[in-house]
Amino acid sequence: MRPQGKTLEMGKRALPRSSDGDEDRTGDLPDGILHHILGSLPARDAARTCVLARRWRHLWKFATGLRITDREMREPAPMEKLQDFVDHLLLLRGRAPLETCWLNLTRLSSDGDARRVNLWFRHAVLCEVQVLRLDLILNGFQLKLDDLPLASRCLAKLNLSGVHLMHSFPDFSCCPVLEHLDIFFCDLSDAKKITSQSMKCLNIRHCTFSQISRTRISAPNLISLRLENYWHRTPVFEVMPLIVDAFVRVHDRSGDWYSCTSGNADFEECLCEDCDFCHSNTNCVIMQALSQAKNLVLSAHEQEFIFKKELMRCPTFSNLKTLLLINCFCVAFDLHGITSILRHTPVIEKLILEFFFEVTEHDDEVEMKGSCSQMERSSAISKHLKLVIVKCNAIDGRITKILKFLSTFNICFSFE
Template sequence: MEKLRDFVDHLLLLRGRAPLETCWLNFAQLSDGDARRVNLWFRHAVLCEVQVLRLDLILNGFRLKLDDLPLVSRRLAKLNLSGVHLMHNFPDFSCCPVLEHLDVFFCDLSDAKKISSQSMKCLNIRHCTFSQIFRTRIYVPNLISLRLENYWYRTPVFEVMPLIVDAFVRVHDRSGDWYSCTSGNADYEECLCEDCDFCHSNTNCVLLQALSQAKNLVLTAQEQEFIFKRELMQSPTFNNLKTLLLINCFCVAFDLHGITSILRHTPVLEKLILEFSFEVPEHDDEVEMKGSCSQMERSSAISKHLKLVIVKC
């Protein structure tokens, strides 16, 4: 590791602040004293006006804490972070005016109260941990593409995204407020959250309302789907939605009221896809059914634009 430190010091620090186009820092092991040095290398790349910056740490559960300072860069356009802990002020990207792409994978966001960027167009948050106490607020008003996949703990709150086109949201059994709500944890006598994902008294539409301008929406559930069902029951209207894919959303797809609510609030929907995965031993066959709506038998609740319904199982 000492040789690597010397090499990177010479490669990055001794070259001064000559501009960088791309910088990728990838580590499989770090010692206790390396955190400060990695932060130094990372910040130096930003000072060199790097355009594409990637930091990957594969450290068996250890997540390096990045310095609690917002990034300041006139050139940074794409940022990929993996295996790091983002502190309070780091996700403030207001001083990165051309940052358009942020990919956060297997990171700790439990201290990040807000993620904000005026310029961001593509945001991917995959396998990340949010706080169990508060909801992270995400302010990205010019976002076009969102992927929120298999997060832990409290569902983040997205502020209005009027330009959103494509959205993909996948929840699993750890997504939401399981550890503070009696619905998910019988050890608590009462829910500690004011707007718990799993409390039937909560009528807030935390996630889907912000996605209501999307043209293409994918919702997929693994082992729990209550978040989707509750929010869809609040009836957000998707005025621009043309393609909706529901994967393993059994309690929504098999609920007549749920499907009716979706169809009633998607006035320009053209394609509805329901996809289910059943674990049946020794049977690998897949069944796909396609159908279209008859104009004569079409319900008034169904979009006149709906041309195709596909069921896969």
């Protein structure tokens, strides 16, 4: 047996041997690769590698990723211990550049904890982080991010979950390469405007907007949008000429339908001046901004007001090829609504209607496909329309009504 610490000739070069006789392939890797490997580990595990050997003493300080979490074990670590560790960690690594940073916390309970997390968040920005993720899973306590705009030349993707965004924070005009923004389970009631010239993908899900005023969203270079299951007033989107894919789901928790102060339950004639809740005001909140989309999904859970209001002044969807309507009762069962959409989609190729009612004993998904020949095609619909699909879990009077109505456009259906 060769003495420990010696090397074994293996063809072109000599490789060090570990104490049990195996080759130390990890230790033979370049520093840059080791920095990436350490960046994929939880921060505490990465820091522990400093005891492996002399060469590893400072490698962790230059890890390209930083993963800080209090959920490494079955029970979350106490916030006091985590604070002490993270403060020392950030002090020792200094301003070494970061590619990714993920803050994943569950134990915040005071303003002091919130201030500390805000400091960690801003420190990551100072380290020129490219992908920044802040996930807070809290019980009864919501962290308010500092009311200061982000300023970063490197931040390309930002993911926020479980935080309260204040007035100035969503101004991303000083983040020139930010392209992807995810906002989940956040409070946007104090966010007057979300602004970004560089953003291409925006996802807003399960968030709370203001009950009083509409949040304005200005992202002229947006390509993909997902707005899903929000509370209170639907945000206003400014023009998005480059939009390709859009998904908008209005839940019954949206406050548009009950926010009018006129007391008019039908919202047909409002006595309020400049009321943007009601049908008497025909300004578009979202449809006009989506008018350049190529693929569009609209979904409503028995909440028709915002879609019904905007269909009164339906814009022309000049690029729309595929339209999916999910449980949009206001569109499917309002003949004016469906007619308006068909008349304003001149190049549509595929229309899909999905209706899923309350589960019954004999619940079974049914799919019907419809088409029309060029000779019999109605002049009211696009000559490019090739396929109409209706999906449902039960055929009742409502489905029969929509099938009968579509037949007036010479669209014939067959069961799958």
